[in-house]
Amino acid sequence: MNISAFLIMVNAHSSRTKKLEMIAEYISKHFDKLEYDNHRMLRLLEPCLELTREDYEERHDQDALSEYTFALCKTAEYYIRDEQTWRATPLLSEALSLTRGKEAESASEKEWKHDTLATLAELHDQNGRRQQAHQIREEAAQYGPKPAESSHYLKYDPVEDSEAYIAIKDDMEHRLYDMLKDEPRCMGFCFRYWSAKRDLLEQEYGISWRTPSMMNPRVHFD
Helix, strand or coil: HHHHHHHHHHHHHHHHHHHHHHHHHHHCHHHHHCCCCHHHHHHHHHHHHHHHHHHHHHHHHHHHHHHHEEEEEEEHHHHHHHHHHHHHHHHHHHHHHHCCCCCCCCCHHHHHHHHHHHHHHHHHCCCHHHHHHHHHHHHHHCCCCCCCCCCCEEEEEEEEHHHHHHHHHHHHHHHHHHHHHHCCCCCCCHHHHHHHHHHHHHHHCCCCCHHHHHCCCCCCCC
């Protein structure tokens, strides 16, 4: 049974619990095929996220919180794998906000917070939000070793630190993802990506941007 037909069958049930059980069973049964198929996995995780969100909003107990937090992080993981970082960032931020202020924290909870904060900092770095990344690394240090700051050994266009650029960054990345989603991620893709990004910034947002290859002419990119 394909995923579209399966989800129609799932939606025929009125019980959230039954829907979640069916999706969990499907993922478990087909995990070997789904694990590296980001698009198909996300088609299953996204409804799980909405179902656990509804459950948490209704119940507000610890079990519902744990299931919702897990769904947030697992969906974010596959968004990251699929290079949809603008969608992963708010999910990880929400998962962390839901668990802030808890007095008693086990070693595993602290480890999860540390690792999730480190991932979030890395995403902010990738998305040009370097000050936010630094602040999040400071918070992560409360739960374990402070994650290393991004080295930024490559020069980047300072326009990436401007308010105008940051304000449109997520929308731009979303549009680039849609434009290039069918392009093979092989050698040379970075140049196709940078070219499309430069054109989009110039034509749609009125922002002039210099690519990493332009900023680092002596570096060999592939």
